[in-house]
Amino acid sequence: MSQGQLYHASDSTIVIMGASGDLTARKLLPALFALWKEGFLADNVPIVGVARREKSDEAFREEMEQNILEHCRIKPDSRQEWNNFARRLFYHVTDLTDSDDYLLLKKRLEDIEFEFNMPSNRMYYMAIAPSLFLPVVESLHTAGLIPDRDSDETIRVVIEKPFGRDLESAQHISQELSRMLTEDQIYRIDHYLGKETVQNILLFRFGNSIFEPLLNRNHVDHVQITVAESQGIEGGRGAYYDKSGALRDVLQNHVLQLLCLLGMEPPALFRAEAIRDEKLKVLQAMAPGHPTDLSKWAVAGQFSEGEVDGEHVPGYRQEDRVPPNSTRETFVAMEVKIDNWRWAGVPFYLRTGKRMPERVTEIAIQFKLPPLHLFGTVECEGDICDLVGARPNTLVFRIQPKEAISLVFSTKRPGMQYQIQPVRMEFAYDEAFDQGLPEAYERLLLDVLRGDSTLFTRSDELEAAWQFIDPVLKKFDDPASEPEFYKPGTWGPEGSNKLLARNGHRWRVPGSEHNRAQSGEGKSLK
């Protein structure tokens, strides 16, 4: 039995609105091919690309073959296998802004479904600019491509972030969508939730009994979440990014989702609604570290020009399609608190940025030091005091790359004295499993086809996230508030370090072996 037979995706035509873009080429088609190849996608499921550019089915198939060869983790074994897959690929030319074109699209979809002996169940994937979401859904609805709610046909609509640019616009989008779709027909993608290591946070917490009792204010000193990227603003994204910034682009969604999974209570059932209810409660309990003065708990940074590995790299203001006087943040750090029974008083430090030393996403939970310092001596440097030789126990989820979970603890260094040596115990995915990790989009697309919305953001979650972020957005969007500059290849501006230093904390150096060795974390235990 192939893996795929364990899970049945419903029979549904996959319609990609905006199929000539990067998302379709790099993520969607490679993910669909991998699903098909592993037996998760039924053989009668057609995939229809819809876009304005003139193209034949044949040309679309050829393009997608190249994309799959380039971007898919699994390749076709033979010409015959590719042809088997490619026969379900179709392309339909549509001007997405012309409502008459949707009637022709309807006819085409019905013809294809007839040929494949498929019911008119459809998944519409909005691989389009956010400004087109509502008009396209409206046109689909008017043309009868999204039937009335009492219809037997299963219709699911997938949308990509950004879901609005603040609380008000997000509420507007949700209200408009709810005129045409029920909440359970809407799948808001946050690709972080499709990452294998992110899904494992819940399993690690609630599938083991030894860690969960420690994850609360009695034992945890603070938590750090880092989503760092080494790249700048690539692929002509300058215009989008300059309207968005690090706060909207990554913190409001990916970072807050990580925070919710780590902070939430165990759900009563492992079901979408139960899990999303618990995540929502985390967002509702979130409070800034220092409510009155925003500058004390949120720091904005922008990378300047400089050198990385001996090569000159442009500053943010010199990036393609970025205004030369932009005050947009490419880095954000924040201290937040989750004001509930479990976490009251525990700082959660969040940061994300571009042009940092390496691409790494991790969550580090730092536990309290033992109550008595029987070993080692305390030394202070400025505000920061350290027990020489000792490191607090730290549990680290390395989300990417080199996916792993590690635990740092102290041991006695062999010898005639009691000297502390921090060591690390690590579970690394590539050592424990001989199969590669599936791509986030594979899991997410399959879940849409199965009608499982666990890994998608519900509208109330989304609003709660915007509600929390809104005051910070207002400050960052104010052109009078300048971000602090940081050099490329560093972990952000000085203000980010000061944010932690005022609580006697400092950022852990995340990432590679080399970086961690510098942080004094100690050797790995093998």
Ligand code: BG6
């Ligand atoms: C996207 C952001 O949502 O996430 C990008 O728009 C960012 O700016 C990307 O680079 C990071 O995703 P990943 O999976 O590479 O960590």
